[in-house]
Amino acid sequence: MESPVVRSGPARRLGGLVVAALAASFLVVMALSGRVRDSGQFVRFEAAGVLADPPARIERVELSASSRRWAFRRAAGGWRLEPDGRPASASLATHLEDSLKFLHASAPIRILERAEWSEQGLREFGLDPPAYSAVLYRDARPVIGVAFGAENPQKMLQYVRVEGREQIFVMSRSMGREWEQVLSQAGR
Numbered sequence: 732m733e734s735p736v737v738r739s740g741p742a743r744r745l746g747g748l749v750v751a752a753l754a755a756s757f758l759v760v761m762a763l764s765g766r767v768r769d770s771g772q773f774v775r776f777e778a779a780g781v782l783a784d785p786p787a788r789i790e791r792v793e794l795s796a797s798s799r800r801w802a803f804r805r806a807a808g809g810w811r812l813e814p815d816g817r818p819a820s821a822s823l824a825t826h827l828e829d830s831l832k833f834l835h836a837s838a839p840i841r842i843l844e845r846a847e848w849s850e851q852g853l854r855e856f857g858l859d860p861p862a863y864s865a866v867l868y869r870d871a872r873p874v875i876g877v878a879f880g881a882e883n884p885q886k887m888l889q890y891v892r893v894e895g896r897e898q899i900f901v902m903s904r905s906m907g908r909e910w911e912q913v914l915s916q917a918g919r
């Protein structure tokens with residue numbers, strides 16, 4: 732049996748240099764183009780929530796539950812409680828930011844059109860009156876008003892109504908829990 736031929740010397744070194752040069756060229760092209768090649772393995776994020784504006788553009792939040800009301804204003808350094816302007820705690824600010832992110836990013840699980848809910852009425856979904864509601868502002872103008880109602884029987888979803896729209900949105904319960912954390916901490 733013959734042994735395989737092993738190349739050595741200049742031919743092998745030249746092959747290694749060619750491979751290294753190709754790899755370096757690829758890196759240079761990536762750096763100059765300013766982006767990584769899209770491989771199709773990643774899913775692009777698209778906000779599908781009821782809040783179209785990015786959360787960072789929301790400057791003021793009015794939150795109400797029962798007969799109580801709270802207002803928060805985004806300022807340099809974080810969220811502040813109105814009217815006195817004292818800073819919100821780090822935990823409260825985090826829950827407020829997460830609440831806004833959920834409204835922006837989380838798509839409804841289901842949308843009930845008026846014909847689907849009108850026979851039962853809003854009370855059946857805990858929306859007349861709502862358990863709590865939030866109005867979000869940008870540039871001193873309301874962007875969206877959201878009313879949060881009852882949980883579904885399995886306690887995984889929650890009924891939500893957007894001011895000015897006829898539908899009832901069935902949303903993940905985790906979104907409502909974040910708003911409830913804001914309510915709980917604001918009430919202290």
